[in-house]
Amino acid sequence: MIDKTVPSLEAAVAGVFDGATVMIGGFGAAGQPTELIDALIDQGAKDLTIVNNNAGNGETGLAALLKARRVRRIICSFPRQVDSQVFDALYRAGDIELELVPQGNLAERIRAAGAGIGGFFTPTGYGTLLAEGKETRVIDGRHYVLEHPIHADFALVKALKGDRWGNLVYRKTGRNFGPIMASAAKCAIVQVEEIVPLGALDPEIVVTPGIFVQRVVAIGHAARAVAA
Amino acid sequence: MKRLTRDQIAARVARDIQEGAYVNLGIGLPTLVANHLPKDREIFLHSENGLLGMGPAPAAGQEDPDLINAGKQPVTLLTGGCFFHHADSFAMMRGGHLDVCVLGAFQVSVTGDLANWHTGGPDAIPAVGGAMDLAIGAKQVYVMMEHQTKSGESKIVERCTYPLTGIGCVNRIYTDLAVIDVTPQGLKVVECVDDLSFEELQRLTGVPLGRAAEALPA
Numbered sequence: 001m002i003d004k005t006v007p008s009l010e011a012a013v014a015g016v017f018d019g020a021t022v023m024i025g026g027f028g029a030a031g032q033p034t035e036l037i038d039a040l041i042d043q044g045a046k047d048l049t050i051v052n053n054n055a056g057n058g059e060t061g062l063a064a065l066l067k068a069r070r071v072r073r074i075i076c077s078f079p080r081q082v083d084s085q086v087f088d089a090l091y092r093a094g095d096i097e098l099e100l101v102p103q104g105n106l107a108e109r110i111r112a113a114g115a116g117i118g119g120f121f122t123p124t125g126y127g128t129l130l131a132e133g134k135e136t137r138v139i140d141g142r143h144y145v146l147e148h149p150i151h152a153d154f155a156l157v158k159a160l161k162g163d164r165w166g167n168l169v170y171r172k173t174g175r176n177f178g179p180i181m182a183s184a185a186k187c188a189i190v191q192v193e194e195i196v197p198l199g200a201l202d203p204e205i206v207v208t209p210g211i212f213v214q215r216v217v218a219i220g221h222a223a224r225a226v227a228a
Numbered sequence: 229m230k231r232l233t234r235d236q237i238a239a240r241v242a243r244d245i246q247e248g249a250y251v252n253l254g255i256g257l258p259t260l261v262a263n264h265l266p267k268d269r270e271i272f273l274h275s276e277n278g279l280l281g282m283g284p285a286p287a288a289g290q291e292d293p294d295l296i297n298a299g300k301q302p303v304t305l306l307t308g309g310c311f312f313h314h315a316d317s318f319a320m321m322r323g324g325h326l327d328v329c330v331l332g333a334f335q336v337s338v339t340g341d342l343a344n345w346h347t348g349g350p351d352a353i354p355a356v357g358g359a360m361d362l363a364i365g366a367k368q369v370y371v372m373m374e375h376q377t378k379s380g381e382s383k384i385v386e387r388c389t390y391p392l393t394g395i396g397c398v399n400r401i402y403t404d405l406a407v408i409d410v411t412p413q414g415l416k417v418v419e420c421v422d423d424l425s426f427e428e429l430q431r432l433t434g435v436p437l438g439r440a441a442e443a444l445p446a
Contacts (some may be wrong), residue, residue, distance in 0.1 A: 019317070028300040034421075052312075053231055066320040080355035091353055100354050101363040103276065104318030104361035123364045124322060127395040128347070130356065143395075152384055172294040173278050179313040191356075 004166045005216045009039035012217040014191050016045040016154055018074075023051040023110065023155040023181040024062055028081075030173035033158035033191045034061040035219045040156065046070045051110070051150055053103065053177060055079035055087035066090060076152065077103035084095035102130055105147050107180060114183025114212070122147055155185035159208070162195050163193040163199075166213030167206045175207065182212040189215045232373075239264040239401055241330055241372055241402050245271055249327040252276065252362055255299040258330035258372050274326060276358040278317045284315040298358065313340040313347045319347065326389075329366035332350020333361065333373045333398075338435050340398040340410040342371065343390035356393075363394030368399075374401035376430065381422040382434045384408070384415070405429060416440035 006012050015035060016022065022040070026032030042065060050071050054062030055078075063086040067069060074096060077088050090096040094138035101109070102124050112120055125131040135146040158176040160171040168190060170178055182188035195218045232240065238260035245251055247263075247269040253261050265271050273282040275290065275297045282297060283304035291302035305311075320326060333344040345359045346352060363369060375384055384401065400418075401408045406429055407418040419438045420429050430437050 028296065030277070030296050031294070031299075078355045078357040080353040084353075088353060092351075098244045098354075100356060102356050103314075103358040104322050104365075107314040108322075114405050122322065124361045126364070128360060128392045132362065149312040168424050170311075171294055172292065173275070173304070174294040175311055180315050202436045 003164045004213060004217045005098065005164050005211070009035055009217055009219070010150045012036060012191070012215050013039045013042045016040060016043060018045055019047045020045060020153040021049040021051065021151070022197055023179040024148070025155070025157040025181050026091050027063070027173065028057055029174040031158050031170070031176045031178055032061045036156040036189060036191050037061050037065050041065055041068050041070065046095040048074045049073045049075065049140070051075045051152060053077055053106065054081065055084055057081060057083045059086065065088070066096065069095070071096060075099040075101060075106070077101055077106050077219070079172055091178040093102070100130060102168065106152040107177065109147055109150040110180045111179065113151045114180055117149060119146055119208050121145065124198065140209050152181070152185040152193045155181040155186065155188040157182050157188060157190045157194045161194050161196050161201060162190055163196050163201055164216070165198060166210030166216055167201050168208040168213065169194070169201055169205060170207055179208045187214045191217050191219050193221050194218060230411070230422055232258060232421055235264070237372055237402050237404055240407065241370060242266065245328055247271070250274055250325060252326050252329040252366065254320065254331040254359070256331065258331045258332055261330055274320060275303070276315060276317055276321065278312050279305060279309060281306040283309070288348050298327045298342060312368040318358070318361055319329055319360045319389050324365060324367060328368045328370060329362045330370045330372055331362060333371045333383065333389045335383050336371050336401055337385055337388050337397050338415055340396045342393045342398050343388040344393050344446065348391045353396045360394050363397045369397050370402060371398050372402045375405040380431065384433050384435055386435050405432065407427045410438070
């Protein structure tokens with residue numbers, strides 16, 4: 001019997017190694033897999049490359065991982081926010097590397113990795129600082145920049161419900177990077193509020209098919225501050 | 229002359245958004261436009277973090293941390309709205325599916341170059357988000373900004389001195405003084421605020437302006 005569910009957060013993040021590239025879902029706090037991040041802090045892996053849209057908010061979740069100094073490098077689109085003080089301090093001290101990527105290029109580079117694409121030409125960023133040194137091409141009279149896929153060793157993703165085959169549905173704008181990150185990582189680790197029996201998720205509305213998912217852990221409903 | 233308030237600029241932008249338009253309002257000043265969209269038009273607001281059919285802010289106590297906009301503020305979903313992942317969201321943006329996006333700006337050049345993401349200052353931590361995708365992706369890119377900096381310099385410039393967001397991407401500029409189209413023949417003034425002459429606007433702007441064909445009285 002195939003069972004991708006794991007009994008604990010500790011088991012979910014087992015094997016994340018020093019120097020790994022780890023994608024973390026979320027757009028700000030929406031969709032951020034805070035419980036998995038806390039488990040990763042406890043697990044102790046260091047020198048990580050993190051891929052996220054942001055660089056942490058406040059003192060919890062991704063910000064706490066940064067504060068624990070486990071992150072050598074971050075690939076993101078929007079690190080500077082009103083509550084990004086942990087990242088700001090590390091960056092100003094030269095204690096973290098930043099690769100800044102326009103958000104759509106970030107999403108498409110992640111998607112490309114999951115889809116087996118070796119690179120793509122995008123108009124986004126052409127002629128700007130963020131395309132400096134990159135190969136360009138004119139296609140049908142328009143300027144494009146060559147961008148490469150971003151692969152990951154692990155992805156930490158938050159979904160609403162999953163089953164033992166790894167099929168997932170998400171909740172509202174918490175979906176954001178989850179589906180593409182799951183596909184781009186060798187090992188996609190997903191926290192869900194509830195693990196449901198096979199067949200309980202309508203096959204017409206499954207968002208992430210289980211083929212992209214390796215581990216599923218249930219964390220219960222406590223994490224959601226406001227009921228739907 | 230009477231400069232428009234930020235809400236008045238937002239209302240002016242809103243007047244130009246048509247029934248059925250798919251629209252992205254950038255974070256900051258452009259979000260004000262949502263408050264002024266005509267109630268009798270169905271307009272689809274897109275938010276880059278994965279929703280179409282974005283509604284207004286929820287009532288106090290009804291906020292949902294999983295339902296936010298690009299500025300990470302709580303929002304609502306209109307009946308008929310939907311959610312999607314980030315690659316789909318940016319396909320909508322980059323792929324030319326949005327009719328209009330409205331962006332703030334530090335500077336716009338006479339050829340429609342846009343600078344709105346980074347001051348380039350030595351202490352500035354750069355952050356770009358979806359600005360570059362919006363700048364090059366929407367069918368019409370509207371900029372909404374104060375006409376001048378706090379020290380009185382025109383934000384419409386011959387050549388942007390701040391790092392660029394996109395090249396030749398701006399179609400129309402809405403400021404507290406005027407509405408100006410960016411055309412292959414240069415900048416064309418569509419309208420000025422009351423009691424501001426074309427000549428005075430020209431003096432305050434510093435780069436060559438023309439009159440839009442259908443716009444100003446001679």
